[in-house]
Amino acid sequence: MWKWYVGFIRGVSVDGLGKTGVVLTTSAFVSFVIFEFTMLTGISSNAYAGLVSYLALPALFVVGLVLIFWAWMRQKRTTGLSTRELIERQFEQSATRMSFLGSRVMRTVMMFTLANVFFLSLASSRMLSFMDEPEFCGTACHSVMHPEWATYQDSPHARVACVDCHVGEGVDALVDSKLNGMWQMVSVTFGLYEQPIPTPVHQLRPARETCEKCHWPTKFYGSRVEQYVRYADDSVSTPSYTTLSLKVDTGKAATGGGIHWHVAEANEVRYASVDDKREEMIWVEARQADGSFIRYENQRLFHEHGDSEDIRSVDCVDCHNRATHVYEDPKLAVDERLLLGLLPGEIPFIKREAVTALTGSYADSVAAMVGIENQLIGFYRVNYPGVLVRQAELLDSAVNVLRDVYRRNVHHSMNVTWGAYPDFRGHDGCFRCHNENMLAEDGTPISHDCTMCHSIAAYDSETPFEFLLPPDTSSPTATMHQFLRKEYFESLNAAVGRQ
Ligand code: HEC
Ligand code: HEC
Numbered sequence: 007m008w009k010w011y012v013g014f015i016r017g018v019s020v021d022g023l024g025k026t027g028v029v030l031t032t033s034a035f036v037s038f039v040i041f042e043f044t045m046l047t048g049i050s051s052n053a054y055a056g057l058v059s060y061l062a063l064p065a066l067f068v069v070g071l072v073l074i075f076w077a078w079m080r081q082k083r084t085t086g087l088s089t090r091e092l093i094e095r096q097f098e099q100s101a102t103r104m105s106f107l108g109s110r111v112m113r114t115v116m117m118f119t120l121a122n123v124f125f126l127s128l129a130s131s132r133m134l135s136f137m138d139e140p141e142f143c144g145t146a147c148h149s150v151m152h153p154e155w156a157t158y159q160d161s162p163h164a165r166v167a168c169v170d171c172h173v174g175e176g177v178d179a180l181v182d183s184k185l186n187g188m189w190q191m192v193s194v195t196f197g198l199y200e201q202p203i204p205t206p207v208h209q210l211r212p213a214r215e216t217c218e219k220c221h222w223p224t225k226f227y228g229s230r231v232e233q234y235v236r237y238a239d240d241s242v243s244t245p246s247y248t249t250l251s252l253k254v255d256t257g258k259a260a261t262g263g264g265i266h267w268h269v270a271e272a273n274e275v276r277y278a279s280v281d282d283k284r285e286e287m288i289w290v291e292a293r294q295a296d297g298s299f300i301r302y303e304n305q306r307l308f309h310e311h312g313d314s315e316d317i318r319s320v321d322c323v324d325c326h327n328r329a330t331h332v333y334e335d336p337k338l339a340v341d342e343r344l345l346l347g348l349l350p351g352e353i354p355f356i357k358r359e360a361v362t363a364l365t366g367s368y369a370d371s372v373a374a375m376v377g378i379e380n381q382l383i384g385f386y387r388v389n390y391p392g393v394l395v396r397q398a399e400l401l402d403s404a405v406n407v408l409r410d411v412y413r414r415n416v417h418h419s420m421n422v423t424w425g426a427y428p429d430f431r432g433h434d435g436c437f438r439c440h441n442e443n444m445l446a447e448d449g450t451p452i453s454h455d456c457t458m459c460h461s462i463a464a465y466d467s468e469t470p471f472e473f474l475l476p477p478d479t480s481s482p483t484a485t486m487h488q489f490l491r492k493e494y495f496e497s498l499n500a501a502v503g504r505q
């Protein structure tokens with residue numbers, strides 16, 4: 007058998023070119039098997055190894071096959087022999103003798119062809135699924151995807167594949183994304199991409215096809231209590247509490263819903279914005295029960311910019327544009343680390359100094375790692391030498407925590423600094439439309455009451471549920487307190503009633 011195989015290979019490679027082809031094909035095949043073994047067993051899971059094994063090796067394999075074929079054609083041309091004559095010249099007589107099942111050479115060629123087709127389809131299906139893995143999307147292009155990869159790994163969607171949000175399902179989506187991917191490879195190779203990568207992403211699949219596979223509008227009901235603990239810049243970093251009951255309900259009727267009312271099956275909200283950033287709205291329209299649209303025009307922008315052709319319907323991403331790539335605000339990041347006990351609250355001025363260290367201007371990430379330490383330790387050396395002596399360990403671990411925060415959020419290689427990407431989920435996003443400049447034809451403003459989107463149980467208060475306690479009637483804020491308290495319980499009750 008082995009002898010026959012070697013004889014066959016020798017016969018197939020008619021000249022130097024053919025031999026090169028055989029060597030290429032065989033070594034590509036063998037290397038592929040070895041690579042695949044290391045990938046499957048987990049010895050290697052590197053994106054580059056994947057690129058080599060799923061893109062380069064099958065390509066070499068095909069090049070080898072083409073060379074073998076080409077050598078045959080060339081041989082035929084130069085010798086003037088027919089295919090049959092050439093076969094007879096290259097192989098032993100016994101192998102070319104025709105039998106009921108064709109000659110032995112023919113059978114071997116058929117067998118190899120089948121094996122090749124099988125191998126190539128296996129390799130390409132492995133390649134497609136490999137390219138769908140977050141590891142590939144996040145690391146194959148080196149530093150380009152670094153900000154997205156870093157934020158993704160630390161997000162509620164860390165186990166959702168990039169392609170589940172960015173590509174969607176179906177052949178169209180696949181072809182689109184591969185074409186787009188080829189352009190991205192070119193732009194990475196020649197450094198044509200923008201830094202930071204611009205947002206919004208136009209190729210993002212419609213939210214109906216992606217987000218709604220896992221979260222859908224009828225699943226949002228009732229309210230959700232969210233508590234924020236903020237620390238002051240004073241020496242003891244005094245905490246204060248804001249507690250909101252976010253009215254995330256979609257609602258069942260045309261009105262009477264909460265935050266997810268915009269994406270209820272029956273509703274549509276559309277808008278025109280000044281530019282592609284979707285940060286300033288010229289007008290916004292909401293579909294009414296009778297199918298007509300009520301329009302609110304931004305009195306400040308409408309006259310200046312007039313109408314716009316670029317109209318978009320609100321979907322999940324108009325608010326959750328940072329669903330996964332969540333960049334932190336430096337102050338809030340420090341608050342969170344203090345709350346979790348990762349930063350030592352007992353150290354004087356830790357809140358203020360941590361923020362100062364994080365927001366210093368540093369040339370690159372290496373300089374930042376050194377700079378953060380110098381800034382923080384420097385402050386205590388000058389102002390609180392005692393702290394530096396007694397609590398050196400705490401300060402060291404604080405430095406490391408701050409370095410991690412910095413590395414997660416700031417990416418010099420891509421020009422991603424604090425605040426590079428806007429977040430539309432809070433007031434910045436909502437007030438693009440819900441502001442007093444947005445007026446309907448009859449002059450009524452779009453709704454923007456403080457308790458429309460959330461009930462307020464505490465607002466920069468000393469205790470987390472301040473407004474839920476009975477008010478102190480002598481206090482100047484007693485009326486507001488009483489109002490918020492009543493509103494909180496009423497809206498909770500209404501939400502329970504809706505379910
Ligand atoms: C849960 C869904 C989801 C997942 C998973 C996801 N993304 Fe995104 N991605 C988004 C959304 C939403 C945006 C913002 C789009 C917009 O504003 O139009 C975005 C934006 C981006 C951007 C543009 C820059 C920016 O931050 O706006 C890049 C690049 C990107 N994603 C890459 C990735 C990579 C790489 C992965 C996997 C490691 C990934 N994404 C995983 C939803 C997702
Ligand atoms: C493959 C399923 C899947 C897809 C697709 C998906 N998500 Fe999620 N999402 C999840 C899971 C799982 C969680 C985590 C739930 C938890 O932590 O309780 C989550 C959490 C969230 C949260 C809550 C985050 C928080 O901080 O608690 C939001 C908001 C969200 N997703 C929005 C989106 C948006 C917007 C999209 C589309 C761009 C999307 N999701 C696509 C599965 C998905």
Ligand code: HEC
Nearest residue numbers: 213217218221223226230252254265268269321322325431
């Ligand atoms: C008008 C803005 C807006 C739109 C549109 C919107 N959301 Fe939300 N969503 C919010 C806000 C605000 C919250 C509450 C804050 C938070 O938890 O992130 C929220 C909360 C959530 C949560 C947390 C779950 C919960 O019950 O608290 C998920 C999941 C979510 N949204 C997914 C989606 C999906 C999927 C879509 C599209 C079908 C969508 N959202 C459309 C603003 C919006």
Ligand code: HEC
Nearest residue numbers: 261262263264265267277290292325431436439452453459
């Ligand atoms: C693109 C414009 C736009 C954005 C952005 C937007 N909204 Fe709205 N929203 C509307 C319109 C239009 C209405 C209906 C008009 C009205 O009620 O005055 C509405 C209505 C609402 C309602 C009342 C629903 C009902 O039952 O009538 C709530 C609650 C709400 N929005 C919350 C939010 C929150 C929270 C955000 C930010 C996370 C947000 N909206 C962002 C346009 C927007």
Ligand code: HEC
Nearest residue numbers: 232234248431432433436440454455456457458459460465
């Ligand atoms: C259109 C909806 C809407 C309106 C109107 C609105 N808010 Fe909010 N508010 C939100 C959303 C959404 C968040 C962010 C929730 C989150 O980030 O989880 C928020 C957050 C807050 C916070 C916490 C902010 C923080 O990070 O500490 C406070 C305090 C607050 N709102 C007070 C108010 C007051 C006071 C008003 C009236 C002037 C008001 N809101 C009007 C939607 C609204």
